Amino acid sequence: MVERRRKFYAWGFEDQAATAEEMAPVLDTWHRIFGTDRFEVMPAPTLETIDMRPPRITAIPAAFREICRQDRYERALHAYGRSFLDSARMFRGDFTRAPDVVAYPRTEAEVQALIDWASDIDAAVIPFGGGSSVVGGVNPEIDGNYSGVITIDMWYMNRxxxxxxxxxxxxxxxxxxxxxxxxxxxxxxxxxxxxxxxxxxxxxxxxxxxxxxxxxxxxxxxxxxxxxxxxxxxxxxxxxxxxxxxxxxxxxxxxxxxxxxxxxxxxxxxxxxxxxRPRHKVGATLVFDDYYRAAEAVRAISQAGLQPDNCRLIDALEARLTKSYDGDKPILVLGYESAHYPVDHLLKLTVELCAEYGGAPVERSERPEERSAVAGQWRNAFIRGPYYREHMTARGICRETFETAVPWSGFAELHDSVIRTVDEAIRRVTGRPGTVTCRFTHIYPNGPAPYFTFHCLPERARMDAQCMEIKSAAYDAVMKAGGTITHHHAVGRLHMPWYVEQRPKLIGNAFAAAKRALDPAGIMNPGVIVTEEAIAAWRRAPANHEAVAAS
Amino acid sequence: MVERRRKFYAWGFEDQAATAEEMAPVLDTWHRIFGTDRFEVMPAPTLETIDMRPPRITAIPAAFREICRQDRYERALHAYGRSFLDSARMFRGDFTRAPDVVAYPRTEAEVQALIDWASDIDAAVIPFGGGSSVVGGVNPEIDGNYSGVITIDMWYMNRxxxxxxxxxxxxxxxxxxxxxxxxxxxxxxxxxxxxxxxxxxxxxxxxxxxxxxxxxxxxxxxxxxxxxxxxxxxxxxxxxxxxxxxxxxxxxxxxxxxxxxxxxxxxxxxxxxxxxRPRHKVGATLVFDDYYRAAEAVRAISQAGLQPDNCRLIDALEARLTKSYDGDKPILVLGYESAHYPVDHLLKLTVELCAEYGGAPVERSERPEERSAVAGQWRNAFIRGPYYREHMTARGICRETFETAVPWSGFAELHDSVIRTVDEAIRRVTGRPGTVTCRFTHIYPNGPAPYFTFHCLPERARMDAQCMEIKSAAYDAVMKAGGTITHHHAVGRLHMPWYVEQRPKLIGNAFAAAKRALDPAGIMNPGVIVTEEAIAAWRRAPANHEAVAAS
CATH class of the missing domain: 3.30.465.10 (Uridine Diphospho-n-acetylenolpyruvylglucosamine Reductase; domain 3)
Structure with a gap:
């Protein structure tokens, strides 16, 4: 159905992969983090060896046969998002909760017809875009009593x-x-x-x-x-x-x-x-002696209303691990762009402001079309990062991220608490040290959006469980320090317990009621945003699912 | 209860009024619009002469006696917002739908207790801030079977x-x-x-x-x-x-x-x-030969990402009527400000861009702290405008406004259609010509927010009905041309029919369900956002209201 096939267990398409040249510095980083270059490499999962139950929905109406797939590849491709947790489960071959049907509608009318069919047979529906969720947003991990799961992949509606x-x-x-x-x-x-x-x-x-x-x-x-x-x-x-x-x-x-x-x-x-399209682009990378002074500079930039198009404070360790800067100091990557007028003066104002906080240029592009090598290095790692995941998981390396946003007045406490919590959790859970680093992905006049990355070496057989134990500790720390459970990774199934804690209870009731008005049978992505418990309270008595499967 | 008293039938406090000096140019404008200086002046309503029924809620619990008022002044003050429609009804002395109780909570606990009491006696609750609504948002015009209306004025929660x-x-x-x-x-x-x-x-x-x-x-x-x-x-x-x-x-x-x-x-x-607080402020006023060329300039400014803090295109007639510019041409009032850095370069870029569309400076403040006389004139009229209302209504002059937002591609058609529709409606309904003018209050890269003002001389006995007939025609034209029923005047009771037309039906159902989760008895500002019909479908059987009143 899909001509150019996505990898069912990893990032990208089957014709794409990280090159050996690309992987060399990444591998080097892992060797340095864990003090070893001896990682046993697990084989990637194959369609033949993975564990998958037969589809529970077996009767596909004639009208949908052309757009519905039930082969192992399609079901495996749609079984998970792309977090480390997903990757670890995929490498273990656990595809037991793959969707029962994968549908590829070509028109809105087909989307409606598929949802109507799902309603008729009381199947859960999971909407699927690129499947890049890192929070279990597309994972058919649904406990409720549905006849099965139909994943609707929007691939063909692409114009x-x-x-x-x-x-x-x-x-x-x-x-x-x-x-x-x-x-x-x-x-x-x-x-x-x-x-x-x-x-x-x-x-x-x-x-x-x-x-x-x-x-x-x-x-x-x-x-x-x-x-x-x-x-x-x-x-x-x-x-x-x-x-x-x-x-x-x-x-x-x-x-x-x-x-x-x-x-x-x-x-x-x-x-x-x-x-x-932007015609004017300028960028600069600054280095600071002190991390919290650098954070103060970022606050000053944002509160001055300068609002760069890119403003990314990267701590010393993360700069080193991503090979953005090797001087054991935090760096700030700045960028301005405009389709209409030069923006040099904005960069100049920003760099001047940073000087007051001890920020000094590392290197700066003098001509607008030139990219700073440092910024370029970082950006490359950013876009290519997801391609490295399969190589990490195969080596038993857990690299996970989580992110939040918090008022400036609460940032230092949140940062310290989260770094300490994750560092301790890694040692406690895995029995050896790892790394935990922070960058700002977005800034606002009233607070930053810190993004944390950690590396650890969990037990091979329990990689996802150990990773989740660390993440849970991190999430608890974020919530306790007044952050949000997510600035932009979304809620999915992974964040639901903390999201429910964060969300005002009465507003949760209002959202549940609103969902019920649009989805009275409670079949749409159950357990995401509205809890399965809330849905169960109103959901109609389940249909005779055995009869559906056999009809 | 309230030491400094607001005027119960007009804008402002009792110690405030438009001065004779201030009114002279305004009166001059009205004389010019209608070609007469002979307006019969109606007397303002007085507390003694207005029509008001006795309160339906008579038993105020002891706990609330200190914070609840039922005197004529308080009930009259909370009977209306501040639109022309409201003003016309107030001048007619029609306060028959005044709230039954006006409460002034001093704490959140008192707000909760008042709402609980309203629930107990099945009274509707109207939240009241400054009472400046021009869309009937605080008017107790509620058809449903409630025991009465309690208006909760938040006056004391002001810190x-x-x-x-x-x-x-x-x-x-x-x-x-x-x-x-x-x-x-x-x-x-x-x-x-x-x-x-x-x-x-x-x-x-x-x-x-x-x-x-x-x-x-x-x-x-x-x-x-x-x-x-x-x-x-x-x-x-x-x-x-x-x-x-x-x-x-x-x-x-x-x-x-x-x-x-x-x-x-x-x-x-x-x-x-x-x-x-801003330290750097610059402004300029430009004049254009052609209205649509001026609109194009505004579009170019916004799409260039220049986004002035003030960018207000005022058509030729409105510029003349507000005495902003007397040259029978549209003007554009621009302003930039910043707390942190000079913004002269932004104004310079904007003025240069306008020149490409035929815009020429009228006058410009060279020193930041100086205000352009033109911009100042306009701003004064803007802030003082509401104080003139009572003088207009007394003279039988209807001056009303409505506003919308629309994509740039639909602006010219919307503008022409609305101007034509209102002009025709004024002649048809009142039997004589009036004025209708337009300014932009806000701009976005994808569309402007046009704000329309019309003047007419309706029949004295039917001022509100005739005004509403004209407004209805205008709203129909706005909706037909793809605009929103309101950019920033809100929905209230006035805009509900058009709001319901604009709002996706299913989202309306979702909002009704969400309200029900928070307000199961349907007592909170009934008829606003969620229709009274929708509320009636779930509302509990009304209490024995006679018993409540007598208890």
Whole structure:
């Protein structure tokens, strides 16, 4: 069905891989972290050897046979997202909870028909964009009594349908991948410039459903601020908001849809605000003696209203591990860009401000089209990072990340507490030291969004369990220090317990009631945003699932 | 109870009024518009002569006697907002739908207790901030079978409770008026710089509940973007969101609360992001030969990412009527400001861009602290405008406004259609010509927010009905041309039919279900956001209201 096939157990397509040249410095880093170059390499899972039960849904209606797949490859591809936890389970060959059916609708009418069919047979539905979730958002880990799971992959709904040059807007199908979106917009000399790390393997619909945040983005952080209107298919029918640049008419319908993560319906298309392509770009990398002084500089930049398009404080260890800077000091990567006017003066103001906090340029591009080598090195690691995952997992190396946002006044305490907690948890759980580092992915005048990365060597047989034990300690520390459980990784199934803790209880009740109005049978991505317990309280008595399978 | 009393039938406090000097040019404008200086002046309503029924709720529990009022002044003051429609009804002496009780809680616990009492006796509750609604948001025009209406005025909850200088944030009680908020923030050298036209008589809680938009605002338009966290009392209890600079955890709880306009609960306090006070300010006023070329210039400015803090295109007639410019040409008022760095270069870039569209400076302040006379004239009219209302209504002059937002590609058609529709409606309904003019209050890269003002001379006995007939035609035209029913005036009771048309039906169902989860008895501001029909479908059987009144 899909001509160019994605790897079922790892990042990217089957024709893509990290090169030996690319892997050499990465391997070197791992050797340095753990003081060894002797990692036993586990074989990658194969379709033949993985553990998978037969599909529970066996009767595919004739109308859907052309767009539904039940082969091992398709079911395996849709069994997991792309976190380390997912990778560890995949390397163990555990595909027991793969979806029963994978559907590839080509039109909105087919999406609606598939959801109607799922309603009829009481199957759970998982919307699937690029499958890049690192929080179990697409994992069919559903406890409720459903007849099975149908994953709906939006792959074929991948076109820019309409461009409004006057309003700098485009109507786009939700299943479009990042590179394809930019390619189609480029034909109109436009760009969205929304670059989450998952850019290559994530979709517009996924970004909107999960409230993705872009990097190197002009203007706003979240995709939320680029959305003009949304079409979504729910079990109750299609809903479409009026396309508007702004509106104060009641709570925003789009803001309610954004963040539902497939629990209310499947987004099929959206009007988005786009940009002219940037012509002016400048960047600089600064080095600081002291980490908290550097954080103060970032706060000053943001509160001065300078708001760089890229402003990324990377701590000393992370700079070294990513080979961005080898001087054992924190660095700050800065970038400004504009389609319309030179931005040198903004960079100059920012660099001057940083000097007051001890920031000194490492190296700086004098000509706009030149990239700083340091910034380039970091960016490469950023975009290529996900390709290294399979090599790490095969070597039993756990590398995981989590992220948050917190007011500036709470940052130092959160940072110290999280670093200490994770460092201790790694030693306690795995019995040996690892690393934990921090960078800022986004900044706001009232607080930063710190992003933490840790490396450890868990027990081979219990890699996911040990990783989760460490993450749980980290999440508890984040919540205790006043952070959010996620700035941009979304909630999925992984973050649900902490999300429920963070979310005001009454608002949780309101969201559950809202979901029920759109999804009365409770079949849409159960357990995400609205708990399975809440759904069970209203869900109709399950159908006779045996009969469904046999019919 | 309230020491400094607001005027019960007009804008402002009893010790405030438009001066004769101030009124002279305004009267001159009216004489010119209607070609006459002979307006019969109606007497203002008095507490003695207005029509008001006895309160339906007569038994005030002992605990609330100190904070509840039922005198004619208090009931009259809370019977209406401040639109022309409200003014016309007040001048007619029609206060038949005044609330039965006006409560002035001093604490959140009292707010909760009052709501609990309302639940017990099945009374409707109307949250009241500054009462500046122009869309019937606080009018007790409720058809459902409630035992009465309790208006809760947040007047006494008016303090800045906490300032976090590091995070540039403040925790503030919802009942604080604009000037008082700025005064208390100024003690900390901070500002919110959120200036809706109602600034003097509106509250933080009202702004958040109705998604107010500021003028002359640095950064964002809507108050939404300044909110870090909200506390709200609902019939089900208190809900409080975690204070955060940003979060991607599910649909934003705050974004759901913002826009509910009191239909889900009463906001008692919020954490808001504040700013350093601006030190650098520049402004300019440009004149254009052609209106649509000027609109193109504004589009170019916004799409270039220049985003002035003030960017207000005023058409030729409105410039003349507001005495901003007498040359029968459209003008563009521009302003930039910053607390941190000079902004002259931004104004220079903007003025250069405008020159490409035929824009030429009228006059420009060379020194930052100097205000352009033209811009100053316009601003004065803007802030003082509401004080003129009572003088207009007394003369039988209808001056009303409505506003929208639309993609740039649809602007010209919307503008022409609305101007034509209103012009025709004025002639048809009132039998003589009036005026209709347009300015932009806010701009976005993907579309402007046009704001329309019309003047007409309706029949004295039917001023509100004739005004509403004209407004209805205007709203129909706005909706047909793809606009929103409101950019920042909110929904209230006035806009409900068009809001329901604009809102996706299924999202309306979801919002109704969400309200029900927070307000199961359906007592909170019934008919606003969620229709009274939707509430009636689930509302419990009404209590024995006669018994309540007599108990």
């Amino acid at each position: 820019v349908l309409e461009v409004d040059q006057v309003s700098r807007s485009a109507r786009v199908q939700a299943g479009i991948y990042g590179p394809d979106l930019e390619k189609q917009l480029k034909e109109h000399s436009l760009t969205l410039r929304h670059f989450p790390q998952s850019f290559e393997l994530s979709t517009l619909g996924g970004w909107i459903a999960t409230r993705a945040a872009g990097h190197f983005a002009s203007n706003a952080t979240y995709i939320d601020d680029y959305v003009e209107g949304i079409r979504m298919v729910t079990p109750e029918g299609v809903t479409e908001s009026r396309r508007l640049p702004a509106s104060g008419a009641g709570p925003s319908p789009d803001r309610y849809v954004m963040g539902t993560e497939g629990s209310a319906g499947i987004i099929t298309e959206a009007w988005i605000r786009v940009l002219n | 800045v409770l906490e300032v976090d200088q590091v995070s540039r944030s403040a925790r503030v009680q919802a009942g604080i008026y604009g000037p008082d908020l700025e005064k208390q923030l100024k003690e900390h050298s901070l500002t919110l710089r959120h200036f809706p036209q109602s600034f003097e008589l509106s509250t933080l809680g009202g702004w958040i509940a109705t998604r107010a938009a500021g003028h002359f605002a640095s950064n964002a338009t809507y108050i939404d973007d300044y909110v870090e966290g909200i506390r709200m009392v609902t019939p089900e209890g208190v809900t409080e969101s975690r204070r955060l600079p940003a979060s991607g955890a599910g649909p934003s709880p705050d974004r759901y609360v913002m826009g509910t306009e009191g239909s889900a609960g009463i906001i008692t306090e919020a954490w808001i992001r504040v700013l350093n």
